[in-house]
Amino acid sequence: MKEIKVGLLGFGTIGAGVVKLLKENASLIEEKTGARITLKALADLDISTDRGVDVTGIHLTKNADEILADPEIAVVVELIGGYEPARSFVLKAIAHGKHVVTANKALLAVHGDEIYAAARAQGVEILFEAAVGGGIPVLSAIKGNLAANRFSTVLGIVNGTCNYILTRMTQEGADFAEVLKSAQQMGYAEADPTFDIEGVDTAHKLCLLLSLCFGTRVNLKDIYSEGITSISAEDVNFAKSFGYRIKLLAIGKRDGEQIEARVHPTMIPIDYPLADVHGVFNAIRLTGDFVGPVMFYGRGAGRDATASAVIGDVMDLGRNMEAGISRRCAPLGFLDQMVTEYPIKPIGDVVTKYYIRFQAVDRPGVLARIAGALGASGISIASMVQSARSSDIVPIVIMTHEAREADIRKALAEIDGFDVIREKSTFIRIEDNLT
């Protein structure tokens, strides 16, 4: 039986999962690939801490070069994360003719073009199922059996930390700061949660989803990103009263030759399957011209689920190696030379429905002034709620029909200048008309 030797860079949580999976399911992997996949070596700056997994027979080293230069190693699994040294290691592995499997969305979102080009030049593969949605095999599906579709929309709940926080805010009526603190104590949020709660991680993943769905290169800077830090318990409650839930969504849409690419808190109807994705679970919903809507749901992070995706990719490589081929499918599913670059629509040009909350002095005529200013900007009101008076300042909530974001921003800037408005108005985009 052919033996395929793997080198692992990074012995963190997911690295430990990979070690565990390769050991526990070794016979299963042979039964499916016809090859023995063994972990030959593992590099990490810390190789002395016990990760609770059996490393018998694996060469442990602090020096990544021992893996990158080892001619016996055919596949390098990069689980270091971040930009450097991950980028240099991946490029070096490719230069040495090794296939690469990575879970590193940040790296690919920023340096993907360079890495794909290097892999192409060397005739090696770069696979990254674990980079989006943890164990959910969504990238394989887009490149694989869904490949016959032109996609119009991709929506994803792809950050477990944000979804955990929003789920608890919804269930408990609690405020953001309070839930974040508890999430940090429970290990569901990092000590520095910026990348998660500001939507950066979600934007990285959207970048990859866009590339695979539309065959486009994406400049990360063009993705509009807004996190969940300004979502209040009040907004969550108003959402509920209108029949919506608030989720941080990665949204990609094809609109002719333009792409919409945005990450922001979004109100979705409670009867959408996406609205029932709770806690640290992830889900990705795609719309193809033939398949229609299709949704994938599962654990978006965690040691074992992510290891499942990583080893799924290694087995894919193993099957290719058994067949004596490489790159039967290009990294983005489209032939490299077919990958194009659609311009991304500026956020001001996006048209959607909006939830807007004003904090206004409770005085006759206020509503008329707000409605008048919205109307003057061409914004049509779908419904309105003014809460029962409990203080002199009351929230006024307006749900709009479809409007251009630039018009919304202009109208709000004007309204926020009114003497009767006592806080900066907030708005949340709505997606309730999915095809």
Add this chain to the structure above:
Amino acid sequence: MKEIKVGLLGFGTIGAGVVKLLKENASLIEEKTGARITLKALADLDISTDRGVDVTGIHLTKNADEILADPEIAVVVELIGGYEPARSFVLKAIAHGKHVVTANKALLAVHGDEIYAAARAQGVEILFEAAVGGGIPVLSAIKGNLAANRFSTVLGIVNGTCNYILTRMTQEGADFAEVLKSAQQMGYAEADPTFDIEGVDTAHKLCLLLSLCFGTRVNLKDIYSEGITSISAEDVNFAKSFGYRIKLLAIGKRDGEQIEARVHPTMIPIDYPLADVHGVFNAIRLTGDFVGPVMFYGRGAGRDATASAVIGDVMDLGRNMEAGISRRCAPLGFLDQMVTEYPIKPIGDVVTKYYIRFQAVDRPGVLARIAGALGASGISIASMVQSARSSDIVPIVIMTHEAREADIRKALAEIDGFDVIREKSTFIRIEDNLT
């Protein structure tokens, strides 16, 4: 550019979808596979009726042999359905060295072994993503990126007709017969709906799911199947009051060296994502030892969604042909020689929770007798509801803790003999403890 010529057997609804997809998305398919996939010929007994799709350039014939014997045709797509002549045509295509793509679950559930063996002997591929869940790429996922997992459970809502009927019964409080009639008028149920509503179609699909998840051959006759014809509006309402919805599920579980394989109406908690799969949509939920629970959701039938899966398979073959290989993955994901045959657990040995409805005379002491008989059979009661009296015969509903099905059946046979029981008691299995 390489041209891959396809022959299509069966020009029904899905056949028309395949013709449409190959025409409309021809350039996309080239951008992803590097090959031109063309439909050379199409065979159907009726080639004169207009299916509303453009057949320019396609050779139409009533004689399947013109396709099966054409050396230019590399891939045969079988969309005739049923056992014969589909079986003979598929075997003949394989004998002529052609790869086969089919949506025919009945054929594979019954004649799969013969067909897989023939394909293996000829070194050709047999792909059948469209056979389960329509456009949902669940089989590819099980064979592909989820391959590193040992699966413990697979649950599927895989019959759109049943799910449509149960959804309307739930939403409208209507009875089965009434909704079936309307579903037939609207084209959501066949004139002869037996295969759907009796669970036969679902059992066919379960058979394939079991084979791919567990690497096992399954004898269709060993799958316990119960349809939805005896579900009443009353049961649907009781389910709701206990926080459940009723779905027709395909259930597969690995229990040591045995497999549970059963199809029946099942109560699932309303907060399970599966409970929100409405109408003709399908969903399949798998649990792997590493990935944990993962769910796939989408259109389980229909012209375009099914064509997406069929052409997804053809593109998979196209990529293999471009690479000059065949059978890089075996039909069931496991190497053929590794496919085994786990015995299926008899339904009497299945342990689950039960909803039981008795129709009893409203008289003191009745409940005590029922509870006593259940207790004597070792069945423990979790909760009980006796409806307010509206007639002399009242429903008594009991929810049990986990019990062995043989014990339930024995107890019910005894209780149904009581003079105070006025109808055959009904029971519905519950799945509310999913890992």
